[in-house]
Amino acid sequence: MNLLITGGAGFIGSNFTRYIARKHPDWKIIVLDKLNYRGRRENLLEVEGRLKFHFIHGDICIEGDVAPLLPGIDWVINFAAETFVDRSIMSANDFVRTDVLGVFTIMEAMREHSPEGRLLHLSTDEVYGEILKGKAGEDWPLAPRNPYSASKAGGEMLVSSYINTHNFAAIIARPSNNFGPHQFPENFIPLFITNALEKKPLPLYGDGRQVRDWLFVEDCCVALEMLMEKGELGEVYNIGGGEERENILVAELICQELGVDKKAIKLVKDRPGHDRRYALDSGRLASLGWAPSKPFEERLTETVRWYVENVDWWKPLKSGEYKEFYRQWYGERL
Numbered sequence: 001m002n003l004l005i006t007g008g009a010g011f012i013g014s015n016f017t018r019y020i021a022r023k024h025p026d027w028k029i030i031v032l033d034k035l036n037y038r039g040r041r042e043n044l045l046e047v048e049g050r051l052k053f054h055f056i057h058g059d060i061c062i063e064g065d066v067a068p069l070l071p072g073i074d075w076v077i078n079f080a081a082e083t084f085v086d087r088s089i090m091s092a093n094d095f096v097r098t099d100v101l102g103v104f105t106i107m108e109a110m111r112e113h114s115p116e117g118r119l120l121h122l123s124t125d126e127v128y129g130e131i132l133k134g135k136a137g138e139d140w141p142l143a144p145r146n147p148y149s150a151s152k153a154g155g156e157m158l159v160s161s162y163i164n165t166h167n168f169a170a171i172i173a174r175p176s177n178n179f180g181p182h183q184f185p186e187n188f189i190p191l192f193i194t195n196a197l198e199k200k201p202l203p204l205y206g207d208g209r210q211v212r213d214w215l216f217v218e219d220c221c222v223a224l225e226m227l228m229e230k231g232e233l234g235e236v237y238n239i240g241g242g243e244e245r246e247n248i249l250v251a252e253l254i255c256q257e258l259g260v261d262k263k264a265i266k267l268v269k270d271r272p273g274h275d276r277r278y279a280l281d282s283g284r285l286a287s288l289g290w291a292p293s294k295p296f297e298e299r300l301t302e303t304v305r306w307y308v309e310n311v312d313w314w315k316p317l318k319s320g321e322y323k324e325f326y327r328q329w330y331g332e333r334l
């Protein structure tokens with residue numbers, strides 16, 4: 001099997017690359033990544049020396065970066081995106097570019113240079129908008145409510161349109177909130193773990209009662225591989241951890257794990273357009289044989305331990321440009 005993994009230096013993409021490289025040593029893997037502030041070459045250290053691994057520094061929005069990599073590729077797995085909701089509120093430019101135009105560029109290049117290739121495209125549960133009751137099935141209407149999720153909805157609607165119009169070979173995956181090793185320390189769980197370790201306040205938005213459906217990143221990787229093996233082309237698949245928790249409870253668990261006083265949790269001004277709850281019905285994926293491997297709390301303990309043991313990985317990421325973002329975004333909140 002020959003894979004092109006776009007965005008493979010980021011959080012889920014690098015976990016997926018390491019997972020596939022371990023499980024299928026004979027598969028050829030090309031990672032194409034622009035290395036934005038979240039894309040880290042060091043996330044791929046484990047696979048860098050491997051014979052059948054190639055890293056290409058490039059942009060999915062540039063046809064000339066994508067096209068030469070496509071001949072002979074069986075699957076393109078597209079993780080490449082701008083992904084952090086708060087930054088999409090500050091400026092949505094890069095989100096519209098990569099999450100919409102980038103998807104279009106990949107598909108056009110594939111139509112010309114790998115007509116036999118298939119695309120596994122990463123969308124998100126955020127495309128359903130907030131789900132106040134029940135669990136979203138794949139046939140629910142899309143109702144994104146922030147610039148990130150709107151861009152992701154635009155990208156995946158283009159994929160659907162190519163499936164319908166051009167008989168394009170693609171599968172769309174909509175995972176819920178991933179957590180685990182190598183997540184950039186601006187997302188909720190790694191931010192709270194690393195802030196707690198640095199004895200800084202933990203800025204909880206609004207009343208902290210928002211709900212996310214947590215999915216351990218390795219379980220997401222297993223699901224994605226299963227979709228390549230058994231998923232139906234042209235279909236959409238939810239990937240939900242089925243572990244709904246209020247943010248405040250997760251924040252308290254992190255404090256408990258690290259022996260930090262819960263007073264470190266500080267309720268701050270809410271994120272504009274903050275979706276109250278996400279929840280997915282993952283029955284379609286479960287019917288292929290997938291289920292999350294361990295309970296949320298066990299995986300959270302493992303994740304906290306990973307950040308405790310890998311200070312050298314995350315500490316530098318919280319300096320430089322990130323410090324400036326933190327000052328701008330949280331300055332008036334904290």
Ligand code: NAD
Binds near residue numbers: 035037175177184
């Ligand atoms: P991430 O931000 O950690 O990684 C994204 C990667 O894409 C980075 O390595 C970045 O350098 C690269 N990239 C960005 N723009 C690019 C471009 N124009 N060309 C090439 N590479 C580019 O994101 P993540 O959390 O790993 O998410 C991966 C995918 O999964 C995204 O599509 C995201 O929307 C989706 N998703 C994420 C989650 C989650 O909880 N993290 C949940 C559902 C869906």
Ligand code: DAU
Binds near residue numbers: 124247
């Ligand atoms: O649901 C899937 C999505 O999950 C992905 O598509 C996105 O790429 C990913 O970034 C993530 O988006 P969220 O906005 O849900 O994740 P985030 O980690 O930013 O926030 C999780 C929850 O924690 C959310 O309710 C907001 C809250 N939060 C977050 C931060 C950064 C806080 O209360 N305080 C914070 O400082």
